[in-house]
Amino acid sequence: MKLHRHVALVEVKDPTIIDALEATDGWEACVLRRIGPAVVAIQNDKVEEVVAAVKSMGYLPRVIER
Amino acid sequence: MTMTSDERFRFALPGGNREWVTWLHAYDLPSLQTLCRARGIPVREGMTKATLTRLLAAELPRSSVLRSLLSDLQPSERAWLGLFGRNGGVLRESDVRRGRTECPEAGLRRLAARGLVLPGPFDGHIPHSTLDVSSPAGPLWCPRAVLDLFAGENPQPKLIPYRGEVEHVALADFRILEHDLVALADQLRQAPVRKLKSGFPGKRFLSRVAQRFQEPVDRATLTRMETSGRILFVYDLLDGMGIVRSRHDRITTSPVAEEFFTKPPPERVAQVFERWQQLLNYNEMYRIPELVFERGFPDYEMGDGKADDLPTAERLVEARQFVVSLCRGMPPGEWVRLDELIAAAYLLDDAFLVKPPRSYYYAHAPIYLGVLPTDDSQATGFWSWGLERAGNWSLVEGRFIREVFAGSLHALGLVDAARTPDGSPLFRMNELGRWLIAEGTEPQLALPPKNALVVQPNFDIVVFPEGQDVSLLWPLLQATEVISRDVTLTLRLTADSIHRASHQNISAESVLSLLERHAHGPIPENVRQAMEDWEHRHQQVAITTLVDLVEAESGERFARLLEEINADQMVLRPLSDTVGVVIGPTSRLPQMTSFDYLEPLPPSIRVSPDLDVTIDPARENWLIRPRLSAIADEAGIHTYHITRESVLRGINKGYYYDEALDLLRLSTIGGLPTRAAFKLRGLFGHLGPASVGEVTLIQTARESVLTTMLETEDFRELIIQRLGPTTALVRGERVGDLLAKLEEFGIPNDAGGLTDVRLAPVRRSAAEEDAPPSEVRPPRLQTYSTRKTRELLEDAIRQGRRVRIRYRPHAGGRGQERTIDPIDVQRRHGVAYLTAYCHLRGEVQAFRIPSIVALELLDTPVSPR
Numbered sequence: 001m002k003l004h005r006h007v008a009l010v011e012v013k014d015p016t017i018i019d020a021l022e023a024t025d026g027w028e029a030c031v032l033r034r035i036g037p038a039v040v041a042i043q044n045d046k047v048e049e050v051v052a053a054v055k056s057m058g059y060l061p062r063v064i065e066r
Numbered sequence: 067m068t069m070t071s072d073e074r075f076r077f078a079l080p081g082g083n084r085e086w087v088t089w090l091h092a093y094d095l096p097s098l099q100t101l102c103r104a105r106g107i108p109v110r111e112g113m114t115k116a117t118l119t120r121l122l123a124a125e126l127p128r129s130s131v132l133r134s135l136l137s138d139l140q141p142s143e144r145a146w147l148g149l150f151g152r153n154g155g156v157l158r159e160s161d162v163r164r165g166r167t168e169c170p171e172a173g174l175r176r177l178a179a180r181g182l183v184l185p186g187p188f189d190g191h192i193p194h195s196t197l198d199v200s201s202p203a204g205p206l207w208c209p210r211a212v213l214d215l216f217a218g219e220n221p222q223p224k225l226i227p228y229r230g231e232v233e234h235v236a237l238a239d240f241r242i243l244e245h246d247l248v249a250l251a252d253q254l255r256q257a258p259v260r261k262l263k264s265g266f267p268g269k270r271f272l273s274r275v276a277q278r279f280q281e282p283v284d285r286a287t288l289t290r291m292e293t294s295g296r297i298l299f300v301y302d303l304l305d306g307m308g309i310v311r312s313r314h315d316r317i318t319t320s321p322v323a324e325e326f327f328t329k330p331p332p333e334r335v336a337q338v339f340e341r342w343q344q345l346l347n348y349n350e351m352y353r354i355p356e357l358v359f360e361r362g363f364p365d366y367e368m369g370d371g372k373a374d375d376l377p378t379a380e381r382l383v384e385a386r387q388f389v390v391s392l393c394r395g396m397p398p399g400e401w402v403r404l405d406e407l408i409a410a411a412y413l414l415d416d417a418f419l420v421k422p423p424r425s426y427y428y429a430h431a432p433i434y435l436g437v438l439p440t441d442d443s444q445a446t447g448f449w450s451w452g453l454e455r456a457g458n459w460s461l462v463e464g465r466f467i468r469e470v471f472a473g474s475l476h477a478l479g480l481v482d483a484a485r486t487p488d489g490s491p492l493f494r495m496n497e498l499g500r501w502l503i504a505e506g507t508e509p510q511l512a513l514p515p516k517n518a519l520v521v522q523p524n525f526d527i528v529v530f531p532e533g534q535d536v537s538l539l540w541p542l543l544q545a546t547e548v549i550s551r552d553v554t555l556t557l558r559l560t561a562d563s564i565h566r567a568s569h570q571n572i573s574a575e576s577v578l579s580l581l582e583r584h585a586h587g588p589i590p591e592n593v594r595q596a597m598e599d600w601e602h603r604h605q606q607v608a609i610t611t612l613v614d615l616v617e618a619e620s621g622e623r624f625a626r627l628l629e630e631i632n633a634d635q636m637v638l639r640p641l642s643d644t645v646g647v648v649i650g651p652t653s654r655l656p657q658m659t660s661f662d663y664l665e666p667l668p669p670s671i672r673v674s675p676d677l678d679v680t681i682d683p684a685r686e687n688w689l690i691r692p693r694l695s696a697i698a699d700e701a702g703i704h705t706y707h708i709t710r711e712s713v714l715r716g717i718n719k720g721y722y723y724d725e726a727l728d729l730l731r732l733s734t735i736g737g738l739p740t741r742a743a744f745k746l747r748g749l750f751g752h753l754g755p756a757s758v759g760e761v762t763l764i765q766t767a768r769e770s771v772l773t774t775m776l777e778t779e780d781f782r783e784l785i786i787q788r789l790g791p792t793t794a795l796v797r798g799e800r801v802g803d804l805l806a807k808l809e810e811f812g813i814p815n816d817a818g819g820l821t822d823v824r825l826a827p828v829r830r831s832a833a834e835e836d837a838p839p840s841e842v843r844p845p846r847l848q849t850y851s852t853r854k855t856r857e858l859l860e861d862a863i864r865q866g867r868r869v870r871i872r873y874r875p876h877a878g879g880r881g882q883e884r885t886i887d888p889i890d891v892q893r894r895h896g897v898a899y900l901t902a903y904c905h906l907r908g909e910v911q912a913f914r915i916p917s918i919v920a921l922e923l924l925d926t927p928v929s930p931r
Contacts, residue, residue, distance in 0.1 A: 001623070004615040004687070009647060011608045029696055029721060035615075036642045047611055054607050060565040060600060061607040065313070 007032060008044045010054075010061075017059065024053050135180050136215055142173025143182075147216050150183070150208035183208050225392075225410055227400035228492055232484045238496055240335055240479025242280050244536045246300045247338075248327065249278040251309055251319045252543050255570065258318035265347075267317055272297050295353055299477060302348040306341045315876075321571045327540035332501075332508060334536070335479070339502050342478055343386050346379045350386075350469040351419065356443035356461060357453075360436050374436030375420050375452065388418040389470045393481070393503045396495050401484060404491040407471070408464040419463045434462050475499070517586040525593055527581070529555040538584055544570045545577040559593065564600045574601035614648045615641070673734045675741035677708035677749075682735060693729050696721045713749040714786050718776070723750035731849065762796045763789075764804070780807050847872050847883070847920035856891060856898050856915050858923060863888045866927050869902075872920040873913060881919055882906070887928035891915070903929075 012018055015037040021027055022034075030046035042050055047063070054061045098118040102109045109118070139147070177183040253275050259267040266272075276293050279300075304310045311320040326334065352359060361374050377385060392411055396402050411418065420434055433452035439445035445461055447454035453462065471493045475481040480499030484492040500506030518533020519542075527546060529539070531553055539555075545567035546557035564574045574597045581589055618624035621643040628646065631638045637649040670685040671694070681690060681704040697716035698706035716726065727746060731738045766772045769791040775781040776788060784804050786795040796804050847870060850858065862869050869888055874881030886902040889910065893899070898915040 001619065001627070002617045003648075004617060006612050007615060009610045009613050009615075009641075011610070013606050017607060028692060032692060035645045039641045041615060042609075044612055047609060051609065054609075058603065059607045060561060060568075060604040061609050062568060062604060064608060064610045065612070 004032075004041070006044050008042045008047050008050075009035075010040045010042055010050060012038050014038070017054075017057070020057060021050070021053060024056075027053070135182060136212070140173060140176065143177050144173075144216075146173045146177055146183070147208065147213065151213050151216070177208075182212050225395045225397065225402045225406050227397045228403050228406075228486065229400070231487050232401060232492060233487060235482060235484040236476070237482050238476050238479045238499075240338075240498060241535075243300070243338070243477055243479055244334070245280045246278075246296070247304060247309075248536050248540055248543070249280070250275050250297070250300050251304055251323050251327075252540075253278065254310055254317055255319040255323070255544065258313075258316040261312050261315050261317050266298075266301065295348075295473070296477065299345075299348045299474070302345050303338060303341055305347075306345060307337065319570070324541065324544070324571050327536045329537070331535075331537070335498060336502060339478060339480070342474060343390070344383055346382070348474075349377075349382055350473055351377060351382070351462075351466050353469050353473060354462075354465045356440055356445075356465060358438050358440055360438060375434050376436050377419055377421075381419065381421070385419040385466065386470060386474075388415060389467055390503055392467070393475075393495055393499065396493075396504070398500060398504075398506070399494070401492040401494045403486070404468055404471070404493065407493070408460055408467055411463070411467055412459065416459065416463070419466050434458065437462055516584060518584040519581070519586065521581055521585050521589050521593055523590040523592055525559040525596070527557040527559065529557065533584060538580070541567075541572050541577060541580055544572050545574075559597065561596075561600045561603075564597065565604060568604055574598070574604070610647075616646050616648055618644045620644065669733055669735040671730075671733050671735065673730055673738055673742050675739045675745070677742055677745055679706040679708065679730075680704055681706075685735070690733060693733075697726045697729070708746065708749065710749055713746075717750070717787055718782070718785070723747065726750065762801045762804075764794055764796055766792045768792065778811075780811075847922050849920045852898070852916045855918050855921060858921060859888050859900055859915070859918075860891055862923050863890065865923075868924045868926040868928050870922045870924060871913070871918045873917055874919045875914060875917045881917075885924075886913070 010018070010021075018034065018038065018040050021040075022031075026049065030042045030050050032041040032043060034040045051061050051063060095115050095118070098115060099109050099113075102118055174183065253271075254267075259271045262268055272294075276297060279293070279296065301310070307326060308320060308322040309326055310317055312318075326337065329337070351357075359376060361376060388411070392407055392414070395410065420437075433449060433454050435452045437453050438450075439448055439453060439461070443461065445453055445458055447458070468491065471481055472483055472491065475493075476483050480496065480502060482494045482496055484494070486492060495504065497506065497509040501508050515532055517530075518535075518538060519527055519529045521527050526549065527542065529542065534555060542557055546559050546563050549556040549558050559577075564577070567574075567577065578589065578594065578597050616624075616627065616638060618627055624640070624644045624646065628638055628640065631648075638646040639649060640646045670682055670687055670690050672680045672682065674680075677698075678701075679694060679698055681694075683704060686704075694706050697712055698708045699712045701707045713726070716722075723746070727738075727743065730742070730746065764785075766775075772788065772792055772794060776785060776794075781804070784796055784800045784807070786797055788794045859869065861867075868885060870883060870885050872881045872883050884907075885905040886900075887905075888900055888902040890901045891898060892901065900913045900915055900918070901910060902913060903909070904911045
């Protein structure tokens, strides 16, 4: 049993959004693991980069800060 | 004789202490002891009459003492006081004679002995010989204060209205305060500011906010809240209502703002008023311009831990409530003089703000400990540790009443201010104040009208002056960009502004509905559709930061954990068969099961001098493999190897030397070997020391051509590294492939696309390859302990050497490299600081030494300054 602390989660309604994100440059440096079709864990300090990538795809991501 | 308000006020002030002391001498020892005990003054054996008299004198003629004197009246004394009351407080000799027939004389004697009845007209001096009331030399009189208190246990002050000429009327307006609340909250929302140690934003921010404030016009300086006080007042109100909050040392607005500003106006007013009564940082006492305050006189501390007479937070709140209760006695719609309010307060409770003296060591001169006068105040007597209480009640507690009325209550929009022709302050409760304080009828506060704004097809919103109510302005300011502020306010809807508003819990749908309610005419169809589209795009992706994930070995184990956690009222939201996100604190998880904690970047790898990387399976975490794979080739299940090719691949993906060095330095168990660091620098910086073979330099006519090539998979595998906007390196043996690809893609290699394909072999000679690379340098910036860093900096100062540092003043981020000329190292508040000239900023700055995460002493001497 492992507890992974202080990561960030990207959840999407349409899994193709994550597919598209995976094709972007620099995604490997941000992603930790794709947990499910519509959920991916990313590094918390890469949230800004991911938000920028999502915005460049035309979406307006909701960022929930804890 | 009927005393006027002014006379009564003069009597009420403690200037008459000496006269009362004279009367106290008439008491016998047991009576004085009883009086002392009633006042909570400790009576010890051996205390003489003189001592007890002095202790009591510190209290007289405070209304609280009068109350204790009146608490155990006998029937005959009551009868006499009733007689005084019927005669306007005065009895002549004939009345005394007549009274004797109705009331036992002993009652009058006892009243006189207690000092409740005084012989002769009040002239400030009463000779001791007149104590014998059986042969009064003149008329007897009973102070109005005594009669008022006698009339009821807690009489409501009967404030006499002022009906004379009124000048310089300043009408209170709650909307002005609301405007300032919105201005400050909106400013914080736009740009969260750093929280200082004091808990407030910095001065620069506050002065910026002050420019947006709409302070009430008060040319006659009737009201008493200057700009800095007003900012503190507004900030404290917002803070108290939870509209501002601190996150990661930054102050910003919270979602509560939306809830507050969109409430109906009466609820907003009531909430602000209620919050004001509880304010702690904003203290009206400290706004009294005639006084200064000094905390802590330990010599006078009497075991209660308090070494001054400054009111505690609880006392301050009670004092405000007391002043508010005074307002209830104000005649509706009538002006009341400040003197009248102060006199009434004195009669009701003369210790409503500052407690009676706690320590009797200084009872020979009872003082307000820690309260000192300014040079131009009219204090009647003071010591270096405080103002004398005698004669200064109105300067301390009376002025507090003035600050509450002219400052807070006026700013809250509840009390109008004015002046008499002779300059005395006047106050009057307005309709809003009567509703909130004196239970008047609810005022009709204007709501924004239906046609308050116009929405244009170009996404601009024009808000008319009558529509600029906070309930409309606040959500609009969150969801739009401000284009211009004038008589009308022009805003613009954009995708970003709608996105930003969503963080304040304002959805595009709610903005649309707000616009529909208040817009003149229908919303243009293109605006409506765009907003719906923005909302849809906003709902598609959610990113949650700083979450904790639980990962089980199997689905079965995860299902068991789900039951276990939810049964304990902790929420685990499953994301897959084996992974779930924990909502709420994870502190109880270890009690339920055994967990390996994986923090970001714990040391988890071992690196050989040849850059062979081995992952320690026991310490592995999710972060290390994705990061390693960016710069290293996977060689086995737990092994990676960093090679020239893998580094170049990393560079092409934007993974540079600093990141790679940080990764290895922070993740290597036992620290990164020096030789490995040397080699890494060589790989990144100079394509050596390993042989790079033959490479080809290509140059394109336009930057976009090379960019397109790098974005294309077919070309990307051929290009080693981009060197500049139009130049790149290609593997020598792949030049043929490159030319073939160019032909395949139809890119001419002589014009339009590649203008020159020039072979530029950089093969090193065998001798060069064997020789140590002269340009390879050790990693410049090394990390040291704080102590070692300080020692190195002190060395640099002694040797006059320039230093390069990586400075990271805030947690997170990699910090910034700076070149500095160190000047001095000092300790302040237990933290070591370096004063140095910063070449980046071009000025002398202070650097917190624990925030210098890495440094290198350069050989360059510092510049003479």
